[in-house]
Amino acid sequence: MNQMMTAAPKAKRVPVAMNGVDTPTLIATIKAVGGQPELAKFQFRATSRWVSGTRSESVMHGFYGAGGEHRHMAPYNADADHPTVLCGADTAPTPVEWLLHALASCITAGIGNIAAARGIKLNKVESTVEGDIDLRGILGLSEEVRNGYEGIRISFAIDGDATPEQLEQIVMQSKARSAVFDVLTNGVPVSLSVKTPASA
């Protein structure tokens, strides 16, 4: 009976793995967290070290969540640098470009999950992200200009076995539940502390 397809608007969908998403496990995980809200508390972490000039290297490995400590499959490394036109060595993307990657990847991951939960097979999801920044802020040349991006635009191209309206709704739902979209548009409190040799 559960698998009977009906035209009723709220027919219960039986989750089926698709798009590389183990949909039954995903739905079961969400239900488990709903019953035990403490499982939803996560802490993500990165450690970073200065290499030279404007170059640094980060490692993302351990994190807390679902009631315990975890480690990624491997310690994931990432670099950052400034471009040569800004007197960096351009050995890696700039820090502000990493924000664009975070945004695109967050909404894209949600699209994969949401499409699977809705039983829609995806063929393609691509995006381009642009961020405009006036460097007079960070260069200390103007007090009127902010340090960060003035605006970010992200454009998705999506194709799958669904109507254009259904595909667009998947993207909009992913945006509505995106952690990175929320942080970038609404901001987040950031506290900073410093240890020097004398204070260590």
Next chain:
Amino acid sequence: MNQMMTAAPKAKRVPVAMNGVDTPTLIATIKAVGGQPELAKFQFRATSRWVSGTRSESVMHGFYGAGGEHRHMAPYNADADHPTVLCGADTAPTPVEWLLHALASCITAGIGNIAAARGIKLNKVESTVEGDIDLRGILGLSEEVRNGYEGIRISFAIDGDATPEQLEQIVMQSKARSAVFDVLTNGVPVSLSVKTPASA
């Protein structure tokens, strides 16, 4: 005369390359931008494509700035995925971890530049970043819980040929001029558009 060191509080410092920073060129670049504000207009970009499940790949290559188009030394690739505990394949850091890398690398790059501009040789800069997130937001289990981080903490350990106060001031100045710190704490307008096969 220019190179004469004096005890005057505002003695002009002659920029010297250090910390891997070409300080004279950096100072000259800032002066050039001050005289031609249109050089300060930059646009950074990423393109991203969905791979499978919650995994995606981005490329960061071209960008606009200093009055023209540029390309990084190479097209820089980056992946993202969800961890297995969230039903991802854990092939890469999560999107929200990339935000932490962006923050640490931005403030660290600034520390390199500012220390060089102040004539202070750095020995070590390390940081740890933590972000707390309650996943009931993105899982749609609570309307009271936000999707993104509730808070981020970053802690720097810095050592160099200067007093603890001078070292701490470098970190605080970098924070005050950090593009990523600004975006994360103050937010930025993000617009999103969708192309479907019918609208393409």
